[in-house]
Amino acid sequence: MSPLSSGLLGDLDPTSDRAVFRQIADQLREAIDRGRFREGEKLPSEADLVEHFGVSRMTVRNAFSILQGEGLVHAEHGRGVFVRPRPPVRRLASDRFARRHREQGKSAFIVEADAAGSHPQVDSLEVKEEKASHDISTRLGSVRRVLARRRRYLLDGKPVEFATSYLPLDIARGTPIAEPNPGPGGIYARLEELGHHLDHFEEEIRARMPSPAEVKTLRLAAGVPVIHLVRTAFDTEGRAVEVCDTVMAADAYVLSYQLPAT
Amino acid sequence: MSPLSSGLLGDLDPTSDRAVFRQIADQLREAIDRGRFREGEKLPSEADLVEHFGVSRMTVRNAFSILQGEGLVHAEHGRGVFVRPRPPVRRLASDRFARRHREQGKSAFIVEADAAGSHPQVDSLEVKEEKASHDISTRLGSVRRVLARRRRYLLDGKPVEFATSYLPLDIARGTPIAEPNPGPGGIYARLEELGHHLDHFEEEIRARMPSPAEVKTLRLAAGVPVIHLVRTAFDTEGRAVEVCDTVMAADAYVLSYQLPAT
DNA sequence: CACGCCAACTCGTATAGACGAGTGGTCGAG
DNA sequence: CTCGACCACTCGTCTATACGAGTTGGCGTG
Numbered sequence A, B: 001m002s003p004l005s006s007g008l009l010g011d012l013d014p015t016s017d018r019a020v021f022r023q024i025a026d027q028l029r030e031a032i033d034r035g036r037f038r039e040g041e042k043l044p045s046e047a048d049l050v051e052h053f054g055v056s057r058m059t060v061r062n063a064f065s066i067l068q069g070e071g072l073v074h075a076e077h078g079r080g081v082f083v084r085p086r087p088p089v090r091r092l093a094s095d096r097f098a099r100r101h102r103e104q105g106k107s108a109f110i111v112e113a114d115a116a117g118s119h120p121q122v123d124s125l126e127v128k129e130e131k132a133s134h135d136i137s138t139r140l141g142s143v144r145r146v147l148a149r150r151r152r153y154l155l156d157g158k159p160v161e162f163a164t165s166y167l168p169l170d171i172a173r174g175t176p177i178a179e180p181n182p183g184p185g186g187i188y189a190r191l192e193e194l195g196h197h198l199d200h201f202e203e204e205i206r207a208r209m210p211s212p213a214e215v216k217t218l219r220l221a222a223g224v225p226v227i228h229l230v231r232t233a234f235d236t237e238g239r240a241v242e243v244c245d246t247v248m249a250a251d252a253y254v255l256s257y258q259l260p261a262t
Numbered sequence C: 001c002a003c004g005c006c007a008a009c010t011c012g013t014a015t016a017g018a019c020g021a022g023t024g025g026t027c028g029a030g
Numbered sequence D: 001c002t003c004g005a006c007c008a009c010t011c012g013t014c015t016a017t018a019c020g021a022g023t024t025g026g027c028g029t030g
Helices: A021-032 A046-053 A059-070 A108-115 A134-138 A186-193 A211-219 B020-033 B044-055 B057-069 B106-117 B135-139 B186-193 B212-217
Strands: A073-076 A079-081 A090-095 A120-131 A143-156 A158-168 A200-210 A228-237 A240-249 A253-260 B073-076 B080-083 B090-093 B120-131 B145-155 B160-167 B200-206 B226-235 B240-249 B253-260
Touching: A021 A046, A021 A059, A046 A059, A059 A073, A059 B057, A108 A120, A108 B212, A120 B226, A134 A143, A134 A158, A134 A240, A158 A211, A186 A200, A186 A228, A186 A240, A186 B186, A200 B226, A228 A253, A228 B200, A240 B186, A253 B080, A253 B253, B020 B044, B044 B057, B106 B120, B135 B160, B135 B240, B160 B212, B186 B226, B186 B240
Parallel strands: A090 A253, B090 B253
Antiparallel strands: A073 A079, A120 A143, A143 A158, A158 A240, A200 A228, A200 B253, A228 A240, A253 B200, B073 B080, B120 B145, B145 B160, B160 B240, B200 B226, B226 B240
16 A cells, blocks of 8 residues: 655666665665664565565565664564664663762662663572583682572663673672672672672673574564673682673663773 | 484474474574584585475575574585684783883784784775764864774784774874874874873773674674774873774674772 | 454465576596 | 586575465444
């Protein structure tokens, strides 16, 4: 019924070396970039494009699958293909673990999200002792077993981050850190109370495509990478007292670091 | 000719809700994860899998396209589909701009790569004056025109990073900074000589899928995201004196930051 | 008016076939 | 032995068709 008003999209170049489905993807991409289709707006249906370009449906679908892989569009079964809206991003500043942010009763995530006017949630909380993976064991200095604290963070119902903290048992066992709710200021406040004065953190950042499990827990759209952040906390004696492994939906975050020019 | 030795892959579950091409992708993914196919090793050909599973070729190709999107495999025309080898990663430490690393004659990238035993290259060097984009102008404090220094970095022939430095004209024009080779210690050393003593840097990190142009310049495989890093350098008077916009192949980098626990 | 059903439209999955093009090995001519 | 032609195998592109399943809106019935 929507015969695809001419003008929005051009014609194919039969003399071009470029594959037809790539040419179609190029045209759609350009139209999106130029704002001819706005965020959240519905693109022409597969049938429309089949008719407009005079190609078979698989060719159109190939074009769409390119754009999906680029994270530009997403398809909804029974509804159409839409320009993917960019979710509001959460900025993580490098001073987010400064002591002055640790004085309040609520967790940093909740406080910060409330301030930004979003509705924060934390779920899949799980606290248990388990065998340390090789990587975690290495980072914590050859411990065999660890306390693992897992949780998922959501903003306005959308999962944005899944994190696991690992702590050596000799530090965490029998302390509030092993409780589901470790109390005001979080586990870093508890660590300091227990005499492990924090000296510095080390963060390692990678980006990659998500595993199927990560797609599921973070409800990721096609074409959205994850940021994998591994933070190690060191006390004043140089001992690694915690490793926090975080997987974030890359479209929801900007990380920000302040570096001295020394 | 290679009838796909049984045992490597199982059968489909016709009763499952999961689409056939997803089941095939799942089996291949698991076989790769378990090390049944090693890095760089060739997977069964499309024809092999068509025969093994008794499905049509498009179904097999759909399965492969999932794995490509995950960055697990890559196809080579005329050769086969291979498990994607993980390239050696370059670690970027947060002290990489410390003054003590600035004393040598060669650029930091070259020095560091040589030390790691790789063969570094820098190309597409371009230095010119241009109009500042809105974003760059904002970051540099409302300048209209800027000096832009573009270059691409390669390791062992593989492009890994594409970077552009932007500097206000009143700082850079007519100085060694506007020369293709700014001399020992790079532009940061020159800035300090010109009286702009560096105080700190601010880095913003995002991850996303690459644009087609980025795929081309970085020769990215399917399923490889980019890390987008924007660094702003501030002098001791609080003025932003440089913005460096960097796009990195995410499979080639680990960023590492050291944060004080303050 | 309210509700449910249905039809039309959407994307998802799968089949079967065709031709093109890049790669690598074999084999025969020189 | 060397080189080129050829062929088998590989993935790339494209067509045509079919049916399934989620969504939406309208229409008819109660």
